[in-house]
Amino acid sequence: MVRYTSTSPFSPENCASAITRTLRVNDILRGVGSATSRALDFLFPRICVGCGRIGDYICVTCAAHMPLLHGPICPHCGQPQASGILCPLCAGQLSSISSIRSVFRFEGIVRAAIHELKYRNLRAIAPTLAAYLGAYALENGALADFVVPVPLHPQRERRRGYNQAELLARELGYAQGTPAAVSSLKRTGGGASQVRTGSMSERRRNVADAFTCMDASFSGKRILLVDDVCTTGATLEACAVALRAAGASDVYGLTVAREV
Ligand SMILES: [Zn+2]
Ligand SMILES: [Zn+2]
DSSP, X not given: OBOOOSOOSSOSOOHHHHHHHHHHHHHHHHHOOOHHHHHHHHHSOOBOTTTOOBSXXXXXXXXXXXXXXXXXXXXXXXXXXXXXXOOHHHHTSOBSOSEEEEEEESOHHHHHHHHXXXXXXXXXXXXXXXXXXXXXXXXXXXXXXXXXXXXXOHHHHHHHSSOHHHHHHHHHHHHHTOOBOOSSEEEOSOOSOSTTOSOHHHHHHHHTTOEEEOOGGGTTOEEEXXXXXXXXXXXXXXXXXXXXXXXXXXXXXXEEEEOO
């Protein structure tokens, strides 16, 4: 375990230009596409998860109202708070993760989009959400040697058929030209849902030893750890412990949304 240092590549507040950039990303997404995907769009038209309009998974109108996570945040865990200093929880404890950032609040259209991705098999929305992650990482200079998804518990992944964080990490890695190491970090326990289970300390205990990583190629490397939603940061922290044990020099957590 290492004490938190201010090595985060994320500047805490950089949202204004992120908005224009993310909208530009949407334009790019809309403008490109193989003949196959265009044909599929014709057969299975994209429907906006916010308003139902046909054309995109998130239409231009809804994209303009995405709930960006504005305002002061704890520079370590990314939790919104009244001032931009370390929150009481981070000030008083050791951590293996360098910083956690989330692009959006987990509400409104973002909640709907993630719900579709996780529970309604809308895997095709992953590139759209990953584009927001990519724009945020670019905007904030989050350089990494590997992109790593938070693993699902194997049982849950078998039931779902895929890991939504892996879809996001693959898309983000592809867009950034950074290798996505999708099977190096493994989940061996902590299957209980992190959403609404007990206190912060209970959540930390629940996932404390749930992850393992034996990938020697992570030695001395910077890892961008990706997930769809950050609830308390306990899962990202537990992943970071395993990644640091494998020799990673820095681990930055980046999620599409944060429960606030
Ligand atoms: Zn819409
Ligand atoms: Zn904090």
